[in-house]
Amino acid sequence: MFWFLRRGFASLIMLWVIVTLVFMSIHFVPGDPVELLLSQDGGSADPATVQMIREDLGLNRPIVEQYVEKLKGLASFDLGRSMVDDSSVSAEIARRLPRTLELIGLAALISLIIGIPAGIYAALHTGRSFDRVASYLAGFAQGIPVFVLGTLLILVFSQMLKLTSAGGFVAFSQAPGKHMLLLLMPSFSIGIGLAAIVFRITRASTLEVLPLDYVRTARAKGLGDRRIVLHHILRNALIPVITIFALQIGSLLGGTVLVEYVFNWPGLSGMLVSGVNARDYPTVTGVILVISALFIGLNFLVDVLYGLTDPRVRK
Amino acid sequence: MSIAETTSKPGLSISGLNISFRNKDGWTSVVRNLGFDIAPGETVAIVGESGSGKSVTALSVLGLLPQQATRIEGSIRLGDKELLSLSPKDLKALRGNEIAMIFQEPMTSLNPTMCIGEQIAESIIAHRGISKAEAKLEAIRLMEKVHIPSAARRYGEYPHQFSGGMRQRVMIAIALACKPALLIADEPTTALDVTIQAQVLNLIKELQEEEGMAVLFITHDMGVVAEVADRMVVMYRGDVVEEGTTTEIFANARHPYTKALLSAVPQLGSMSGSNDPQPFAIYDINTGLATDAAVLKSTVDMSEILLEVKDLSVRFPVQQTIFGKVTARVHAVENVSLTLARGETLAIVGESGSGKSTTGKLVTGLLHPTAGKVEICGKPMRSDTRQSLSRSVQMIFQDPFSSLNPRLTVGRAITEPLRIHKLATETQRDEIAASLLTRVGLSPNIAKRYPHEFSGGQRQRICVARTLALKPSVIIADEAVSALDVSVKAQVVNLLLELQQEMQLGFIFISHDMAVVERISHRVAVMYLGEIVEIGPRAAIFSNPVHPYTRRLIEAVPVPDPSRRRDRHKITDSEIRSPVRAGDYVVPTRTYREVSPGHLVQEVGPEWAA
Numbered sequence: 001m002f003w004f005l006r007r008g009f010a011s012l013i014m015l016w017v018i019v020t021l022v023f024m025s026i027h028f029v030p031g032d033p034v035e036l037l038l039s040q041d042g043g044s045a046d047p048a049t050v051q052m053i054r055e056d057l058g059l060n061r062p063i064v065e066q067y068v069e070k071l072k073g074l075a076s077f078d079l080g081r082s083m084v085d086d087s088s089v090s091a092e093i094a095r096r097l098p099r100t101l102e103l104i105g106l107a108a109l110i111s112l113i114i115g116i117p118a119g120i121y122a123a124l125h126t127g128r129s130f131d132r133v134a135s136y137l138a139g140f141a142q143g144i145p146v147f148v149l150g151t152l153l154i155l156v157f158s159q160m161l162k163l164t165s166a167g168g169f170v171a172f173s174q175a176p177g178k179h180m181l182l183l184l185m186p187s188f189s190i191g192i193g194l195a196a197i198v199f200r201i202t203r204a205s206t207l208e209v210l211p212l213d214y215v216r217t218a219r220a221k222g223l224g225d226r227r228i229v230l231h232h233i234l235r236n237a238l239i240p241v242i243t244i245f246a247l248q249i250g251s252l253l254g255g256t257v258l259v260e261y262v263f264n265w266p267g268l269s270g271m272l273v274s275g276v277n278a279r280d281y282p283t284v285t286g287v288i289l290v291i292s293a294l295f296i297g298l299n300f301l302v303d304v305l306y307g308l309t310d311p312r313v314r315k
Numbered sequence: 316m317s318i319a320e321t322t323s324k325p326g327l328s329i330s331g332l333n334i335s336f337r338n339k340d341g342w343t344s345v346v347r348n349l350g351f352d353i354a355p356g357e358t359v360a361i362v363g364e365s366g367s368g369k370s371v372t373a374l375s376v377l378g379l380l381p382q383q384a385t386r387i388e389g390s391i392r393l394g395d396k397e398l399l400s401l402s403p404k405d406l407k408a409l410r411g412n413e414i415a416m417i418f419q420e421p422m423t424s425l426n427p428t429m430c431i432g433e434q435i436a437e438s439i440i441a442h443r444g445i446s447k448a449e450a451k452l453e454a455i456r457l458m459e460k461v462h463i464p465s466a467a468r469r470y471g472e473y474p475h476q477f478s479g480g481m482r483q484r485v486m487i488a489i490a491l492a493c494k495p496a497l498l499i500a501d502e503p504t505t506a507l508d509v510t511i512q513a514q515v516l517n518l519i520k521e522l523q524e525e526e527g528m529a530v531l532f533i534t535h536d537m538g539v540v541a542e543v544a545d546r547m548v549v550m551y552r553g554d555v556v557e558e559g560t561t562t563e564i565f566a567n568a569r570h571p572y573t574k575a576l577l578s579a580v581p582q583l584g585s586m587s588g589s590n591d592p593q594p595f596a597i598y599d600i601n602t603g604l605a606t607d608a609a610v611l612k613s614t615v616d617m618s619e620i621l622l623e624v625k626d627l628s629v630r631f632p633v634q635q636t637i638f639g640k641v642t643a644r645v646h647a648v649e650n651v652s653l654t655l656a657r658g659e660t661l662a663i664v665g666e667s668g669s670g671k672s673t674t675g676k677l678v679t680g681l682l683h684p685t686a687g688k689v690e691i692c693g694k695p696m697r698s699d700t701r702q703s704l705s706r707s708v709q710m711i712f713q714d715p716f717s718s719l720n721p722r723l724t725v726g727r728a729i730t731e732p733l734r735i736h737k738l739a740t741e742t743q744r745d746e747i748a749a750s751l752l753t754r755v756g757l758s759p760n761i762a763k764r765y766p767h768e769f770s771g772g773q774r775q776r777i778c779v780a781r782t783l784a785l786k787p788s789v790i791i792a793d794e795a796v797s798a799l800d801v802s803v804k805a806q807v808v809n810l811l812l813e814l815q816q817e818m819q820l821g822f823i824f825i826s827h828d829m830a831v832v833e834r835i836s837h838r839v840a841v842m843y844l845g846e847i848v849e850i851g852p853r854a855a856i857f858s859n860p861v862h863p864y865t866r867r868l869i870e871a872v873p874v875p876d877p878s879r880r881r882d883r884h885k886i887t888d889s890e891i892r893s894p895v896r897a898g899d900y901v902v903p904t905r906t907y908r909e910v911s912p913g914h915l916v917q918e919v920g921p922e923w924a925a
Contacts, residue, residue: 222410
């Protein structure tokens with residue numbers, strides 16, 4: 001159990017480092033953020049307004065005090081208020097985050113369901129037609145940009161087949177069926193590219209495990225093919241898949257922008273983009289912190305998964 | 316066990332076996348017209364060097380060769396069952412059930428992500444169709460049977476928590492799970508330390524007597540053959556060259572290859588009465604005629620000390636608390652002192668974890684000691700002198716396949732040290748490479764070729780040439796001949812001795828192979844858990860071993876003489892202990908006693924009392 005606690009402790013330290021870095025980035029970026037904010041129309045800012053906003057944001061107080069204030073706020077999940085409409089950043093994130101998470105979650109599920117079995121099957125039958133076709137398709141799927149695939153899906157399923165509307169969002173509580181239907185296309189657009197990556201890694205790492213001595217031992221025991229594949233090959237081959245997959249998911253946290261845009265899905269990435277456009281610092285730092293925290297949480301989860309699959313990690 | 320049950324098991328019968336592998340130019344024959352029988356309860360050894368086809372034969376019995384790329388003709392029968400015509404399903408039912416196999420590499424032959432007990436139990440479940448709970452009990456019983464201490468507790472542990480010897484016991488437990496009629500053991504002890512090898516061989520013998528199974532033993536080690544086999548089949552490049560009872564062949568080998576193989580086997584005790592090293596007699600495989608080994612003149616010059624090591628220690632932290640306090644350390648080398656004179660060979664012997672390789676790395680400056688000092692030709696090794704002193708100490712490593720960069724030509728590999736130390740121009744380097752290659756018995760024309768084109772023995776010669784490039788005075792050979800076939804091993808040992816004659820080199824010969832050590836060294840240091848327990852002239856160590864560990868080491872070496880088999884009941888099941896100690900461990904003060912001139916023995920500690 002000790003390894004588990006140690007990784008958890010390390011995650012907390014990392015989170016603190018990120019909070020500090022984000023805090024400092026606002027203060028050590030050249031130029032005054034408030035002046036930058038107000039000067040977007042080209043003209044120079046009115047000093048009185050600058051002063052007012054500085055006080056409003058607490059930028060006029062000593063830096064240490066601001067830092068302590070920030071940490072206190074974070075401890076009670078308060079990320080400040082938006083400079084655009086004075087709404088609570090935390091509340092807005094709380095509203096949008098689940099949407100992005102379910103998008104990524106479904107995409108991840110799709111990619112695993114396609115990628116892992118296909119990867120193993122291709123590795124067990126290298127050079128046969130399935131392997132060649134699947135490898136070719138994977139290359140294609142990895143190369144196709146998500147907005148092209150998204151637009152294509154809209155063209156086929158909404159415009160031609162009229163199965164669903166082109167995009168948008170309905171809360172699950174209002175219309176569960178419609179909600180899931182709308183979720184499907186954006187998830188697929190991300191999931192297909194991800195499936196291609198999972199397929200490739202699974203195939204490659206299975207091929208690496210196949211000639212190992214312990215697989216030969218399993219054969220010499222006279223075990224059935226199913227048991228050899230599931231217990232002796234897959235479990236060992238999955239270790240690199242977990243690593244790459246977690247990295248991919250992590251990068252999706254902030255990278256669903258295009259899909260959210262194409263399908264008009266009101267998620268976290270959209271919030272980040274509009275925050276940046278409006279130079280809304282509380283919103284931007286809030287979203288960055290949440291994404292970082294999720295990334296760290298994800299890595300912790302991967303460490304735990306490692307420990308479960310590979311006993312040598314549990315130290 | 317009743318006699319009826321013992322005799323009811325079928326034997327193995329192979330006849331007219333031909334095996335070919337497909338490659339890009341068609342089919343290559345790897346085994347030709349092989350035939351032999353093994354009766355129940357009998358042990359037959361297939362003996363041969365790499366490429367003889369012995370392992371391929373073993374895999375063909377189990378049907379484990381890749382189907383598309385292999386062609387097998389002839390007959391392999393177990394009792395009245397023809398194995399070559401079995402369906403894949405019947406073959407699966409046979410594997411692990413009627414025929415079981417143990418492999419060479421216990422470290423990699425077990426699944427690292429599955430617990431030990433389950434790996435034994437799954438074989439029982441697959442063939443005997445009993446419940447998981449029953450299989451677990453049976454697996455624990457098997458673990459006890461192969462002498463794994465506290466079996467029930469260790470059931471849920473994973474392979475990385477087991478030592479090599481213990482893993483091989485697990486492999487044997489898996490093999491015995493269904494009481495097979497035939498056990499195939501493919502080099503089962505090659506990767507193990509010599510005291511552990513004795514235990515594992517003993518265990519296989521003991522279980523064979525209990526179960527009455529036939530054993531097919533694949534090995535290159537004549538000592539092991541003499542120890543275990545009733546009959547032997549000698550293979551050379553796919554052909555059987557000789558077959559007969561072990562006693563008969565050892566007493567009176569007829570084929571030149573068998574003679575060559577037997578003569579290349581170092582025999583413990585063959586050197587008594589001589590103080591200097593002696594090369595091996597080399598037999599010509601085609602004619603069977605021996606080239607007598609030259610008698611060597613003494614090379615040792617005690618007046619010039621090449622290397623002096625004093626109170627050398629190195630420890631590595633292996634476990635720390637979050638706050639950086641070390642809670643466990645490996646005491647890899649502990650208070651080691653040595654000297655090496657010009658022209659002298661000092662052998663360091665010991666088993667895994669004894670610190671012998673670490674000592675070699677400390678002497679070359681590849682590792683920095685925690686305490687103590689190293690002097691080379693009278694100059695102390697410090698951070699500012701390490702670079703220049705490292706020129707006079709060069710190293711040859713164990714594995715000739717991984718110690719040459721596959722992307723460098725042989726010539727470049729050999730002259731790399733010259734380039735690093737900026738010692739010669741490009742044209743000079745080419746000349747030096749050519750002359751060094753000639754010196755180690757290779758053609759100078761190979762300088763432009765790449766390492767993968769050469770055999771293990773040739774590569775090791777290339778490695779020797781590379782160490783000579785800087786004209787060192789000391790060469791550290793770390794298990795330099797351990798991975799080589801016997802006949803090649805003899806040639807490389809002879810080459811090293813010749814070089815010593817010619818250049819008065821000092822050798823530190825690190826090895827676990829007592830028989831080779833006896834052949835080539837002037838003095839021997841025995842290491843155990845990082846400490847030297849006994850050091851002295853070779854003749855004194857081998858004729859009068861005093862420390863209990865030295866005795867155990869010498870007794871464990873298999874004797875290549877079937878008429879002198881050991882009494883198996885004397886072998887204990889003790890494991891090699893680990894040099895990992897608690898963070899607050901205080902190293903005991905050791906004192907040494909001089910038994911005879913130059914022969915020092917550590918006062919035996921209380922841990923040896925039993």
